Amino acid sequence: MKHCLVVDDSRVVRKVARKILEELHFAISEAEDGQIALTACRGTMPDAILLDWNMPNMSGIEFLRALRQESGGDRPIVVFCTTENDINFITQAMEAGANEYIMKPFDREILEAKFAEVGLV
Numbered sequence: 001m002k003h004c005l006v007v008d009d010s011r012v013v014r015k016v017a018r019k020i021l022e023e024l025h026f027a028i029s030e031a032e033d034g035q036i037a038l039t040a041c042r043g044t045m046p047d048a049i050l051l052d053w054n055m056p057n058m059s060g061i062e063f064l065r066a067l068r069q070e071s072g073g074d075r076p077i078v079v080f081c082t083t084e085n086d087i088n089f090i091t092q093a094m095e096a097g098a099n100e101y102i103m104k105p106f107d108r109e110i111l112e113a114k115f116a117e118v119g120l121v
Helices: 011-023 034-043 060-067 087-096 108-117
Strands: 002-006 027-031 047-053 077-084 100-103
Touching: 002 011, 002 034, 011 027, 011 108, 027 034, 034 047, 034 060, 047 060, 060 077, 060 087, 077 108, 087 100, 100 108
Parallel strands: 002 027, 002 047, 047 077, 077 100
Antiparallel strands: none
């Protein structure tokens, strides 16, 4: 079973993402911010990361840049999931190593399609 780390400061978003991803047969872990997520990745590197941009302590983009510097940090498929829709944000995310970028709000169809595009479902 593939493992997805859901990183978002909103408990509601994490809960919704967990339900959808569990239905897609992922094992799920959660983190409220980038710093907690980075610590979790240092323990066990997930197969995929669903990542919010705006979070306290360490933003999604800061986390992604740090992740890609970690040993094995090049392996997880990272899907940014955010309200930021400006092309500059999307460009920054892709340059930092994101594999996909989706907008909130999302549903099962959107998540399943993006995860399928990167070979996770």
